[in-house]
Amino acid sequence: MSLPLFALFLVVFGFTTGEFVVAGILPDVAADLGVSIPAVGLLTTAYALGMIVGGPLLTVLTARTPRRPLVLGLVAVSVLGNLGSAVAPNHLVLLVARFASGLVVATFFAVAIATAAALAPAGRQASAVAQVTLGLNLGLVLGTPLGTVVGQQLGWRATFVAVAAVTLAAVPLVLRYVPAAPGTSGSVLAELRVLADRDVQLAIALSAVGNVGVVTVFTYIAPLLIEVGGFPAGAVPALLLVYGAGAVVGNVIGGRLADRALLPSIAGLLAALAAVLVVFWLAGGVPAAATVLTFAIGLLAFAMIPGMQTRVVATAAAAPTLAVAVNASGYQFAAAFAGWLGGRVIEGQGTAAIPLVGGLLTVAGLVLALHLVRRDRRAAVTPS
Template sequence: MSPTIFALFLVVFGFTTGEFVVAGILPDVAADLGVSIPAVGLLTTAYAIGMIVGGPVLTVMTARTPRRRLVVGLVAVSVLGNVGSALAPNHLVLLMARFASGLVVATFFAVAIATAVAVAPAGRQASAVAQVTLGLNLGLVLGTPLGTVIGQQLGWRATFMAVAAITLAAVPLVLTYVPAAPGTTGSVLAELRVLADRDVQLAIALSAVGNVGVVTVFTYIAPLLTGVSGFAGEALPVLLLVYGAGAVIGNVVGGRLADRALLPSLVGLLAALAAVLALFWLVGGVPAAAAVLTFAIGVLAFAVIPGMQTRVVAMATAAPTLAVAVNASGYQLAAAFAGWLGGQVIAGPGMRAVPLVGALLTVAGLALALHLLLRDRRTAAARVV
């Protein structure tokens, strides 16, 4: 991993910990603020909406800002948002702080992915993306379980303060290793035109539809493992570590598979993910099976990410940063929907049905991936003729 990639990866680690640690401290936040678990699940929705709004808007507004200066500014906003989350006196203020924290994430992620692809050797773009998104994995492997332990021992507010400190610690590396590249020199209108491209639209849709099912499950993973699988609350950090370990493996494998055969690998991975989520619905009440399936879900959920991100960059060569930012917003649109949908499922059929709903949603993503694969093959065949 080059120093540039490592600096970007570390910021992703801090951002990811801040986003997903809510899953581990969700019951503690609900108890402390006197609100329901579905209400706390909306913290994921608020963060996601921040990304949805901030992604395209901030990326366009900062298109001409030098990349290093932009990254430092985005990190500063994230730090302030996490400090605000730690100090929030009630659920409403906490929702607002999570929204503010999410505003900068999509733009940063877009800059990081576009930079990784730009500096990667030919034929290794997906692997470079996987190295940056390794920060997502370690945010789960280390950040989320550690944040859960901090929350259980020192209170959930201490968790958000720790996230702020971790993110701030990445700034010296950014200043040292992220290239002082200029922003775009083209017009905003030229950047926006990329979003009218049908291939770009479909690539972004694949990220949103393909991930909504597993995000729904992960948003409520803590009450699923305690309320359905029967684990004690003290086991959650270990189980999140298991999930995160799977995510690290999935990220590496997914990057390599995407470098070899992008869409065929996504089709296979989404099919496997749908099957594993359905299996969790069937046998999730057995603790041993739930632990194994938690690992498998982590593997597959993150194996699809490098290929999806690389597909967007490949389809949007005219404005990859904006396209990746919008793609991140699309992913978070799925997350926002997931937070709401999971709450509706819990209030209706019950917690046990959440993995089944996740499996059905993943099948929709599989159908879209198959459509894109067949579409590409038709296009390639037409060119030969």
Template sequence: MSFPIFALMLVVFGFTTGEFVVAGILPDVASGLGVSVPDAGLLVTAYALGMIVGGPVVTVLTARLPRKPLMAGLVTASVLANGASAVAPGHAVLLATRFGAGLVVATFFALAIATAAAMAPQGRQASAVARVTVGLNLGIVLGAPMGTVVGQHLGWRATFAALAAVIAVALLLLLRFVPDLPAVAAGPVRDELRVFGNRDVWLAITLTAVGNVGVMTVFSYLAPLLTEVGGYAAGAVPALLLVYGAGAVLGNFLGGWLADRALLPSLVWLLGALACVLALAWFAGGSRVSAALLTFAVGSLAFAVIPGMQTRVLATAVGAPTLAVAVNASGFQLAAAFAGWLGGRLIGGPGVRSIYLAGAALTVAGLGVACAILVRERRARSSPMRHSLH
């Protein structure tokens, strides 16, 4: 992995850790600030809302700024927001700092994806995207547990301080190694917004949201699935999360390699395989061996689809790729929020095991979107006149 890609990946790692680590230190935060655990849980919502709002708004407002200074400014803002979280005097201030930290995430992620693709040789864009998005994997399976351990031993404020320090190191690497590419836009804002008049862009964003909501529902409730369905003790869950993470890292690189060779066909096959594995987990996830193997397979396929989905958004949004990827990231957050709600309803209704089956059904819906895009693409290629209209 090159130094520029590593710098971008490290920032993504820090941002992803910031999103997921709060769940591990909620009791400590609640106790430290004298609030209930549900009130402390609003910190997760605040960060997600920051990402959802910041995706389109911050990206539009900053689209004509030079790219490297813009990325450095966004990362600096994150360092300051996380530092402020570490010294927040109360719950309201901490909510505000988490919202502020989330505001810059989607825009930076979009810039990182676009920059990685721009630096990559022709035909290797998806692989470059995969190397950046591995920061997502590592943030979930390594960053969040490590941050939790720091919080348990040194206090929850130390978690946010350590997070600020890691992102600050990533900032120094970004300033040293990432090239200064042209601004992502030069024209009026309305020219940027015209990209959303393209049906292919909306289909690509829809594919990300619908294609991921099923597996996000499973991941959100992976702990009870492993204990209540798989038969594991609660103490085994961290090790199984590492199994999921190992599959995620492998799948991420495999997905990038496949997408570089056949983007849409690979997404169709990967989503089909993911739906089958989730259905198999519903049917055969009741033994420890099968639960462990299926956890690895779900992690692999869940992250194998991400490079291709991001690359598809870049390919369709030629006029404003960064804005489209930022909105795509916001859409992913909405899907994650819906996944959390849906899983809770399923546990209260048909039971925890049904989450696997619901995840499979939702993934089939994503597969349908991928198939529709593939058919549309092939029809466009077979008709030059139709292709020119889109």
């Protein structure tokens, strides 16, 4: 991994830990604030809504800002948002703080992914993107379990302080290694035109629809493992480590598969993920099976990401940063919906139904991926 990509990777690690660690401390937050598990699940929705709003808006407003100071500004807002989460006196203030933390994340991911793709040699863009998105994986494999342990030992507020500290620690590397690239020289209107492209729209839709099922499962993974899997609360960090280990493996595999056959690999991964989620619904009550399936879910969920991100960059060559930011917002729209939907499922059918719902939602993503495969094949044989 090159040093510029490594610097971006570290910031992604901090941001990802801040986003997903709520899944590990969710029961602790609920108990401390005196609210229900579904209510705390809305913290995921609030963070996601911040990304949905902030991604396109901030990316357009900062389009001409040089990349290095832009990244530093985004990191600063994230640090302040996490510190605000740590001192929130009640559930409402915590929701606002999570929303504020999410505002800058989509724009940062867009800058990081577009930078990675631009620095990569031809035919290796997906692998370069995978190196940056490895921060997502390690945010799960290390950040989320460690943050959960911190929350269990020192209180959930200490978790957000730790996230702010880790993110802040990446600043010197950003200053030293992120390329001093200028912002775009084009007009805002020219940037926005790329979103009217049908291929870009479908690529963004694929990220949203393809991920909503697995995000629903992950948002409520702590109560799922405790109530259905029969694990003690103290085992949740270790199981998040298992999930994250699968994510790391999947990230590497997914980048290589996407370099070889982009859309067919995404379709195959979605089919496998839907099947694994249904199996979890059937066998998740057996601890050994739940452990293996947790690894498999992490692997398949994160194997899709490099290909999905690369598809967006490839279809939006005229304005990749804005398109990737909107794509991140689309993913978070799925996360916002997942936080709400999972709570309704728990209140209705119970926690055990979460994996089945996730599997059915993933099938919708598979249908869209297969449609795009056919669409590309028709375009390849149609005379220009």
